[in-house]
Amino acid sequence: MNTFKVSVKETTNNAIIKFEVNQFITQHQSFEFNNIDDAKTSPLAQQLFYLPFVKKVYISGNFIAVERFNIVEWSDVQDEVAEQIEAYLNDGGIVVEKTAETKKTAVTVYAESTPNPSVMKFVANKKIVTSLFEFTSIDDAKLSPLATELFHFPFVKSVFIDENYVSITKYDITEWQDITIEIREFIRSYIEDGKDIVLPEAAESLKKTETHKDSHFEGLDDTSKEIINILEEYVKPAVASDGGNIQFISYDADTKNVSVMLQGACSGCPSSTYTLKSGIENMLKEMLPGKVEMVEAING
Numbered sequence: 001m002n003t004f005k006v007s008v009k010e011t012t013n014n015a016i017i018k019f020e021v022n023q024f025i026t027q028h029q030s031f032e033f034n035n036i037d038d039a040k041t042s043p044l045a046q047q048l049f050y051l052p053f054v055k056k057v058y059i060s061g062n063f064i065a066v067e068r069f070n071i072v073e074w075s076d077v078q079d080e081v082a083e084q085i086e087a088y089l090n091d092g093g094i095v096v097e098k099t100a101e102t103k104k105t106a107v108t109v110y111a112e113s114t115p116n117p118s119v120m121k122f123v124a125n126k127k128i129v130t131s132l133f134e135f136t137s138i139d140d141a142k143l144s145p146l147a148t149e150l151f152h153f154p155f156v157k158s159v160f161i162d163e164n165y166v167s168i169t170k171y172d173i174t175e176w177q178d179i180t181i182e183i184r185e186f187i188r189s190y191i192e193d194g195k196d197i198v199l200p201e202a203a204e205s206l207k208k209t210e211t212h213k214d215s216h217f218e219g220l221d222d223t224s225k226e227i228i229n230i231l232e233e234y235v236k237p238a239v240a241s242d243g244g245n246i247q248f249i250s251y252d253a254d255t256k257n258v259s260v261m262l263q264g265a266c267s268g269c270p271s272s273t274y275t276l277k278s279g280i281e282n283m284l285k286e287m288l289p290g291k292v293e294m295v296e297a298i299n300g
Contacts, residue, residue: 003023003090003200003201004021004022004023004086004089004090005021005022005086006019006020006021006022006082006083006085006086006089007019007020007022007082008020008078008079008082009063011065013067014074015055015067015068015070016065016066016067016068017065017066017068017074017078017081018063018064018065019063019064019065019066019081019082019085020062020063021062021063021064021085021089021130022062022130023062023130023200024061024062024130024197024200025059025061025062025064025089025095026059026060026061026095026096026194027194027195027196028061028107028126028128028191028192028194029060029096029194030058030059030060030061031045031058031059031060031096032056032057032058032059033045033049033056033057033058033059034056035049036049036050039057041096041097042057042059042094042095042096042097043093043094043095043097044059044064044085044088044089044093044094044095044096045057045059045096047084047088047093048064048066048081048085051077051081052069052071053068053069053071053072053077054066054067054068054069055067055068055069059095059096061126061127062127062130064085066081106125107124107125107126107188107191107192108124108125108188109122109123109124109125109184109185109187109188109191110122110123110184111123111180111183111184112243113176114167114242114243114244114265115242115265116169116242116243116244116265116266116267118157118169118170118172119167119168119169119170119243119244119264119265120167120168120170120176120180120183120243121165121166121167121242121243121265122165122166122167122168122183122184122187123164123165124164124165124166124187124188124191125164126164126191127163127164128161128163128164128165128166128191128197129161129162129163129197129198130163131202132160132161132162132163132245132263133147133160133161133198133202134158134159134160134161134245134263134264135147135151135158135159135160135161136157136158137151137158138151138152141159143198143199143201143202144159144161144197144198144199144202145195145196145197145198145199146159146161146166146187146190146195146196146197146198147159147161147198149186149190150166150168150183150186153179153183154171154173155170155171155173155174155179156168156169156170156171157169157170157171158267160243160244160245160263160264160265161197161198162240162245162264165243166187167243167244167264167265168183169264169265169267221251221253223251223253223288223291224248224250224251226287226288226291227248227251227258227284227288227292228248230283230284230287230288231246231248231260231280234283235279235280235283239264239265239266242265242266243264243265244262244263244264244265244266244267245262245263245264245266246260246261246262246263246266246280246297247260247261247263248260249261249298255293255294256291256292256293256294257292257293257294257295257296258284258292258294258295258296259295259296259297259298260280260295260296260297260298261297261298262297262298280295281294281295
């Protein structure tokens with residue numbers, strides 16, 4: 001089974017294309033190679049330099065960025081390069097040797113309060129996962145070494161991990177002012193040491209890959225698809241900024257009821273009912289007239 005999937009992402013520089021992988025290929029480290037000799041410690045970069053139009057290769061986290069010479073346009077070759085990278089990874093090819101020198105990037109993490117007083121959001125200056133994950137117990141966290149470590153703190157109730165942040169829900173036995181610095185430094189050191197945030201197979205095991213999401217989406221009715229698109233575009237960015245997530249569960253065409261799941265900081269938040277009724281429910285009623293009567297939520 002092919003576990004690696006590679007997608008093409010444009011950048012603001014038309015000479016550079018990012019080939020984004022569905023899982024991390026370096027342990028939160030960055031590498032830059034300017035030519036094939038420079039890439040001796042990266043078999044993947046060396047393979048890419050055999051292509052005559054490749055000028056520079058940058059590998060970091062879950063992507064490979066490639067700068068081209070002007071002898072071709074990316075539109076003519078990008079799909080073939082993506083296929084080549086995907087095949088290389090799925091054949092077990094080495095990305096970077098362990099002896100390679102990293103391009104040093106300081107890891108910073110800052111703490112940010114959320115509307116939920118029980119939840120603090122810890123934001124990193126780099127991407128740490130490719131999918132969102134929520135763990136409500138240490139048994140639940142077997143696929144996440146970071147979450148498992150965090151549950152060793154007695155005040156940690158649940159852990160929510162998204163693209164570049166970790167939201168932690170605490171028990172009431174302590175106050176954030178007494179533990180925030182300790183947790184922030186722990187997360188920062190953990191990322192800087194290049195340890196696994198989640199295991200490589202986590203997204204596949206928990207059915208959180210883009211393939212799983214697309215397959216589920218295609219099996220839904222048209223109204224459910226419209227609801228998901230509205231939530232993705234208008235609601236998720238706002239709740240993500242507060243350290244949470246909203247996930248579509250179901251739509252009942254007979255009762256016109258929508259069920260969603262609240263995760264992270266949104267779960268159990270005192271203001272979530274107001275947000276749900278005055279925000280999401282009104283928005284869906286307005287954008288899908290006659291199709292939605294009520295939105296109900298369950299906590300993740």
